Amino acid sequence: MVMLADTRFSTRRRTLAAALAAQRIDSMLVTHLQHVRYLSGFSGSNGALIVNKDLSAQISTDGRYLTQVAEEVPDLEAVNARQCATALLEKVSGVRRVGFEADFVSVSEFERLQAACGEDVTLVPVSGVIEKIRLIKEPLEQTRLKEVAALASKAFEDLLAAGELAVGRTERQVAADLEYRMRMAGSERVSFDTIVASGPNSAKPHHDASDRVIEAGDLVTIDFGAHRLGFNSDMTRTVIMGHTTEFTQEIYDIVLRAQLAGVEAATPGTALVDVDKACRDIITEAGYGEFFVHSTGHGIGLDVHEAPSASVSGQGVLQPGMTLTIEPGIYVPGKGGVRIEDTLIITQGAPEVITTTSKDLVVL
Template identity: 75%
Template sequence: MTFFADTRFSNRRRALAAEMAGRRIDSMLVTHLTHVRYLSGFSGSNGALVLSKDLSARIATDGRYTTQIAEEVPDIDCLNARNVAVELLKEITGPCRVGFEAAHVTMVQFDALNGACGDDVTLVPVTGLIEEIRLTKDQLELERLTGVAELASTALQQVLDAGELAVGRTERQVAADLEYRMRMLGAERVSFDTIVASGPNSAKPHHGAGDRVIEPGDLVTVDFGAHDRGFNSDCTRTYIMGHTTEFTEEIYSLVHRAQAAGVEAATPGTPLREVDAACRDIIAEAGYGEYFVHSTGHGIGLDVHEPPMASATGSGELREGMTLTIEPGVYIPGRGGVRIEDTLIITAGAPKVITRLPKDLRVI
């Protein structure tokens, strides 16, 4: 297993080196911790990596992680340093061009990096290079994503089976039960703050979980995710408490149809704008277009939100091996809202849905 993991990381570094060559970059300084982990396997909170065009690499972390980095990154020589990026740059001799992750470096940090370079070392801002490589997941990534999605889905099913989502309980209590169950099933942590949005709060896409007591007739939206071994899950279900109304049945049915259309549209070669339109057009034609206030979906992996992005202004198209959420919603201020979300793996045919929880209207 260690050999397989090492090969996987070195293959990613090889892909990055090939992209560097096209931009005339001699070495690449990687400081974004997600990318350090993607390219090396190191999961500590302080680290940086330099990759040269000849595929040689050097990683740095401080003494807190001496044992951890030896276990996680046995194939790259490690520099023990606190100010990891600066110390790695001090080792580079020119003349050469060194790329840095411009989207993840502040001006203060850039000044420090520039000051560490010799006169014949030029820092070159780079954006989107590693993100493009990350777009298509390898088999192990897909297995990890499937596993953590199943873990989270099992946790919500346990909450439902135990009657922990119920009238008379607070949003915060339900969220705590769900997070506890994800932890007990093996999650390292939650992927993001759990949303349990009831009644009028369900009209707020990112409400959170407060002290409101769930009441009969409420729509309750549960948006949750688990994090395990670097990977994240993301799923949303909406339930109706006690009894339905004409309003709750109407918007639930509408979002359900839109979400199914988005899943069906998510095939290789489909422009991301068309995936968004597959959901958005159904909602707009029903007269609720102004109440669908966010994009249709996003990729998921080491980050909860990462490319590709399915939105009205999105660019590019889907490819096999990508991930994508499909999560249309309708939110009526003061009344309530519905969101239904699945995470998909894009395959050669129909997408694989890895958040396997029922989506038919459920009254609890």
């Protein structure tokens, strides 16, 4: 059988080089680890990459990862150095304009980079170029995102089926059980700290998980994600423990209507502000606008939060291949809150929802 060469990374570097040429930049120093991985395939925790306008490139990492970088990046020369970025800059000669990732470099790091440059090398701040390339997910990226989303969805469904979300258990116990199930299903780690927010804690969008004991009548919001093969998932479901009340039923129904409207709006050519508006208008018209305190959604991929952003100030329009979460919420201090979140892949028609767990109201 003939094995085809993996050209994903060289193709991405070619796209980057073309974008930089438009800014008269000769080389790009890449230090953000997710971008190093995106452009080379290297998944270690210390590394940097330099991409040149002639499409040549070098990667640097330290001795801990020399075997790994040889396996993951067989097409590039690897420079062995602990200070990866400065080691690559020291090899740059002649009159060169070298871009650096302005959004990921501190002032002190910039000073170190500048000190490593020859006198004819000029460092040029660059922002958003690689992020723009990453916006459209390639078929393999979409497959990886579907796989990790399915893994997390199944773990949550198994948690409910096993009775591990129950009155009398603590938020922390439920979070631990869910994370264990994701791990056993193949997750390498969680995408972010698991949120299990019960009762009044559900009115805190980013509560995490505490030792509070879950009680009958509580709203319980669970926001969680798995990480596998570099990619992340993100999903939120809210359940009600024991019995509903007029308040819990009302806000659940409102958030579900808003969430479904956001999913329906997420089609190619739709402005991101309009996706946000589709959700926000329903919540506002129901009288809870002041309690929807965050944006509607974000992209997901190698990072759990990445472009694009569906918010009141979101920029641009949706295109096929983008990802987007739709996660409206209502949070009433002292009473409780509801958030429902799916992850979507934008397609030519209706979006593909890859977090497949039911959003019907569940009373446990």
